[in-house]
Amino acid sequence: MKGSEKEFIAEAEDILEESGRLLLEVQDTYKTGTNPDTVNALFRSLHTLKGLAGLFGYAAVTDISHALESLLDDIRLGKVDITEDIIQFLFKSIDTLRDIIAAVKEGGEPEVTAYLNDIESFRKSIARSAGLESLKGIFDEAMLKVLSDYEEHRLKANIKEGRGIYQVKTVFGLSDFDKSLENVSKSIKSIGELISTLPTSRNLPPDSIGFILLFGSLKPPAEIKKTINYDVSELLGPRVEASKPQEIKETSIKTTSTTVRVDIEKLDRILNTIGELTLAKGAVTRISAEMAENYGHNPFVIDMHKISQTLDRRLAELQDQVLEIRMVPIGQIFGRLSQVIRRYSKDVGKQIELAMYGEDTELDKYLAEEIIDPLVHIVRNAIDHGIEPPEVRKRKGKKEVASVYLKAFQKGNHVVIEVRDDGAGIDIEKIRQKAIEKGLIEKGMELQRREMIELIFMPGFSTKEVVSEVSGRGVGLDIVRDKLSALGGFADVETVKDAGTTFILTLPITLAIIKSLTVRVGGEKFAIPLTTISETLVIEHRNFQTIEGREVYNLRGVMLPMARLKTLFDIGADASERSFAVVVGFGERSIGLLVDELLGQHEIVIKSLGDYFKGLKGFAGAAEIGKHEVILVIDVESAIEESLKQKGLVHV
Amino acid sequence: MKSILIVEDSTTTRAMIRAVIEDAGDFEIVEAATGFDALKCLPAHNFDLILTDINMPDINGLELINFVRNDERFRPIPLIIVSTEKSEEDKKRGMSLGASAYITKPFKAKELQDMVKSLMKL
Numbered sequence: 001m002k003g004s005e006k007e008f009i010a011e012a013e014d015i016l017e018e019s020g021r022l023l024l025e026v027q028d029t030y031k032t033g034t035n036p037d038t039v040n041a042l043f044r045s046l047h048t049l050k051g052l053a054g055l056f057g058y059a060a061v062t063d064i065s066h067a068l069e070s071l072l073d074d075i076r077l078g079k080v081d082i083t084e085d086i087i088q089f090l091f092k093s094i095d096t097l098r099d100i101i102a103a104v105k106e107g108g109e110p111e112v113t114a115y116l117n118d119i120e121s122f123r124k125s126i127a128r129s130a131g132l133e134s135l136k137g138i139f140d141e142a143m144l145k146v147l148s149d150y151e152e153h154r155l156k157a158n159i160k161e162g163r164g165i166y167q168v169k170t171v172f173g174l175s176d177f178d179k180s181l182e183n184v185s186k187s188i189k190s191i192g193e194l195i196s197t198l199p200t201s202r203n204l205p206p207d208s209i210g211f212i213l214l215f216g217s218l219k220p221p222a223e224i225k226k227t228i229n230y231d232v233s234e235l236l237g238p239r240v241e242a243s244k245p246q247e248i249k250e251t252s253i254k255t256t257s258t259t260v261r262v263d264i265e266k267l268d269r270i271l272n273t274i275g276e277l278t279l280a281k282g283a284v285t286r287i288s289a290e291m292a293e294n295y296g297h298n299p300f301v302i303d304m305h306k307i308s309q310t311l312d313r314r315l316a317e318l319q320d321q322v323l324e325i326r327m328v329p330i331g332q333i334f335g336r337l338s339q340v341i342r343r344y345s346k347d348v349g350k351q352i353e354l355a356m357y358g359e360d361t362e363l364d365k366y367l368a369e370e371i372i373d374p375l376v377h378i379v380r381n382a383i384d385h386g387i388e389p390p391e392v393r394k395r396k397g398k399k400e401v402a403s404v405y406l407k408a409f410q411k412g413n414h415v416v417i418e419v420r421d422d423g424a425g426i427d428i429e430k431i432r433q434k435a436i437e438k439g440l441i442e443k444g445m446e447l448q449r450r451e452m453i454e455l456i457f458m459p460g461f462s463t464k465e466v467v468s469e470v471s472g473r474g475v476g477l478d479i480v481r482d483k484l485s486a487l488g489g490f491a492d493v494e495t496v497k498d499a500g501t502t503f504i505l506t507l508p509i510t511l512a513i514i515k516s517l518t519v520r521v522g523g524e525k526f527a528i529p530l531t532t533i534s535e536t537l538v539i540e541h542r543n544f545q546t547i548e549g550r551e552v553y554n555l556r557g558v559m560l561p562m563a564r565l566k567t568l569f570d571i572g573a574d575a576s577e578r579s580f581a582v583v584v585g586f587g588e589r590s591i592g593l594l595v596d597e598l599l600g601q602h603e604i605v606i607k608s609l610g611d612y613f614k615g616l617k618g619f620a621g622a623a624e625i626g627k628h629e630v631i632l633v634i635d636v637e638s639a640i641e642e643s644l645k646q647k648g649l650v651h652v
Numbered sequence: 653m654k655s656i657l658i659v660e661d662s663t664t665t666r667a668m669i670r671a672v673i674e675d676a677g678d679f680e681i682v683e684a685a686t687g688f689d690a691l692k693c694l695p696a697h698n699f700d701l702i703l704t705d706i707n708m709p710d711i712n713g714l715e716l717i718n719f720v721r722n723d724e725r726f727r728p729i730p731l732i733i734v735s736t737e738k739s740e741e742d743k744k745r746g747m748s749l750g751a752s753a754y755i756t757k758p759f760k761a762k763e764l765q766d767m768v769k770s771l772m773k774l
Contacts, residue, residue, distance in 0.1 A: 145749060146718040148706060149741045174695060178688045178710075197711045199691055201723040209691060 158216030192217025331359030386423030
């Protein structure tokens, strides 16, 4: 295949991906009023595809995208109301285009005349139901002929909203009709919508001109006649219960016009500025406290204190507001995932029923974008290897149609995303063999079930049965975990043989500005993100127990592994027999980080360590905590991993 | 001298159409910035040709065409719709209301000049 053709295929696939996404958005919103921009964007993307395919001479793609473009044009112009049927048809068509692109990839382009006819007859079948004909019984045909496309659209919209349709006939002098007409128009606009102004000179003296004004209004005829001082005739009565739909319409128009799209980078810059301000605020607070200490509570100091408190509150508000702007419902991601699932399950010949929960759960836009690749990986993994082929499922007595659940919910400062399938589950025995083969564990080494499962997250670990290199993308589950870790989250997995596997991704809701706990180990200070901390404890070292050479602490009946930061980072620490333990992580992946002192909470903006320190494990970055003091922020996930490694069970 | 009415709400487009037509010959050209202006101009002149846009703020081009075609005085005047690609449906309606021809913006100067000349039988 020529390079240019490859480009065509790549771009066509992108366009179809985007089209699918837009269509999902339409599907989600059409009942309450889809944003016209979305339909427009969908129209444009097919328009682009048509142009592109034309350029490369792929007639089938050109013709089908052209036919779909026409269909979307009807929707865009309001000639056709969006229905579930239309949406399903468009989904089918996009799938057909995908199939054609796939065929092009193989070097051929299928014959599509039959499908083109399908599109055309489908378009006709829906266009008829909403065409001009629907108005003909009600209105004078001569008048309908004069309406422009847009006016006709407005007329229909008025009828749909249940407004009554009226006409007013007026006659004015030719020289000054515009003034008089203006007055009539104004009074009409005060009670409804002026749809059309139709001039006429029929049966009138040459120095005069007549107008027929067509308008829609919800007001009762008596009130209309009172408002307009001309002869009003009713063409179509108002629908009585119609006041509600009109309200909805009005709000939906308002929403479109008050929405702005903002580049996430701009919000990032605002947050950065807020971060800097937060530091300045910290300084003000500190100075205010120092002043109170040195000069007592004189009026200036009290004033200063008040100002610093106001600053504190307002900054927190500002920060919350900006963070809120960055939030998007996770349904957006689920929508994209459902496309992958639809397409991919079809490719591999497995039937899958998809269920989604908690689509309204909100997540930072940046995180939402970053989490999509790991999720796609997990979902494809589940379809590839988790879910058995239909015949195997039947043999096992399972439903032939497999289930995949996508579930999101908020848990404190985190969003938890679960991907569950009802497939075969992860085969522990196969992991063991593979791990031995790869030299990840030694033969005969006894691992707990939990630790075995953990192995699938190791770099380079991949068995056909358990984890796939997804379609040549070279992404393994270790990448998934690394990504989560980079985002300040966790990846976990639960699996039951023949009942299925659940991947649990835990993410902070936002990562722009985070609260952290500052701790001291010997002479060093570190920040630990508060979102990763479940509690802090004071522990006497003599209360430690040792299991398999590892220090653990009995925390309310659960053996919590302990990790000494001084050992992890090889630094000096106080020689005390008493430490603070910061409990980090979730569920079975929790550990206690032992530190010498808890110094307090700070709001920090994590800055990257830069390329020089790339590859340095254990730190998420650095942050400034007032008085130009820079400290390292601990990457909790890698600390957990590191400390689990040190127990000597897993050699990498 | 033959007299031509240009109905178009965009000042630039109006000027452009005027320039193109002036290039084709010596005509009296009257400009109307709105449909209302056009209604006022019509009885005062003896137009030999009308060029009109479709989408205008007060009355639209279709309503103007309808008005012209239903008034004995103006019915014979040839009328050209000058409109954009978007309003394909509107152009069709304009033709069915009795417009003589239509031309789509952007157009070639010669195309419009030929159209103007042939409609005025020059």
